[in-house]
Amino acid sequence: MKKIAVLTSGGDAPGMNACLRAVIRGAIYHGVEAYGIKYGYNGLIEGDIYKMKSYSVSNIIQKGGTILKSARSTEFRTKEGRKKAYQQLQRRGIEGLVVIGGDGTFTGASVFHEEYGFPIVGAPGTIDNDLYGTDYTIGFDTAVNTALEAIDKIRDTANSHDRIFFIEVMGRDSGYIAIQSGIGGGAELIMVPETSTSIDDVIFDLNQGRNTEKTSSIVVVAEGDEEGGAMEVVNKVKSRLKGKDLKVSILGHMQRGGAPTAMDRIIGSRLGLAALEGLLGGKKNMMAGIINNRVVYTSFKECINTAKPLEQDLLRMVKILSI
Numbered sequence: 001m002k003k004i005a006v007l008t009s010g011g012d013a014p015g016m017n018a019c020l021r022a023v024i025r026g027a028i029y030h031g032v033e034a035y036g037i038k039y040g041y042n043g044l045i046e047g048d049i050y051k052m053k054s055y056s057v058s059n060i061i062q063k064g065g066t067i068l069k070s071a072r073s074t075e076f077r078t079k080e081g082r083k084k085a086y087q088q089l090q091r092r093g094i095e096g097l098v099v100i101g102g103d104g105t106f107t108g109a110s111v112f113h114e115e116y117g118f119p120i121v122g123a124p125g126t127i128d129n130d131l132y133g134t135d136y137t138i139g140f141d142t143a144v145n146t147a148l149e150a151i152d153k154i155r156d157t158a159n160s161h162d163r164i165f166f167i168e169v170m171g172r173d174s175g176y177i178a179i180q181s182g183i184g185g186g187a188e189l190i191m192v193p194e195t196s197t198s199i200d201d202v203i204f205d206l207n208q209g210r211n212t213e214k215t216s217s218i219v220v221v222a223e224g225d226e227e228g229g230a231m232e233v234v235n236k237v238k239s240r241l242k243g244k245d246l247k248v249s250i251l252g253h254m255q256r257g258g259a260p261t262a263m264d265r266i267i268g269s270r271l272g273l274a275a276l277e278g279l280l281g282g283k284k285n286m287m288a289g290i291i292n293n294r295v296v297y298t299s300f301k302e303c304i305n306t307a308k309p310l311e312q313d314l315l316r317m318v319k320i321l322s323i
């Protein structure tokens, strides 16, 4: 392989730049020409592709977001879109692709590989940490720390006013950010899509908390919880928590930004290089991940189709530690 390209796709995640840097510098180290594709699969379809040098990725390891920009491409979901994308690669003689993103990115890559047999290796970049085949995804650690900082601040004001705060964190289908930031922030209750917490349980837990000396409480709600986001949960509980001062705080996209933590810079670098070297070594249709601190490769199909379970023990711990 003498020419490869790289793109970032789906929701951006802190550490994507560190990952991109590793792909580009790794390629140059191995004597391979490297191309960057802007705006994910949309840029691939449009031919928004440019040659990258070592200096193209200077001074980016500490930056959040992605210098390649990102998109959720609807056109790449169509046969015609993928055909255009293939033609763009052919025209430039690009022989392999590294894609940095989440499950949507790998679903697209897998279909593209099936249709054209084009070699693609992925690196997991999403704040959600919801990909099977890796213990951590790039961006997750930063997002958890951002949410935690916000929870700590909210706790100060919750405590001063004896209030119950329902804090919504990201995670459309996944409770990883909620669990980690909730445990780190000492939440009384954490609601995640992977397990069901009924409204009766919420009322019971909060009343029980109020019967002890606790005067304020934090409930962390993952946006994809089966009872809804924080606003919906509060609407469901408010008539049964009369006299209590309930507040909602939705953290939103601030969780996706900011300088990556040391961990995200390091796993971003490791996984970028692993994806690149996997590709050059003949791997295709696979994602590079880190399990038990070792690099492993898992097929896109397995990553997409296998659920990544939450540690039930962590949920048990929340119950014990919040009494």
Ligand code: F6P
Pocket: 011, 072, 102, 126, 127, 128, 170, 171, 172, 223, 256
């Ligand atoms: O996939 C990462 C994520 O941040 C999810 O947690 C969230 O549900 C989604 O992206 C939001 O996507 P968008 O920025 O496209 O609204």
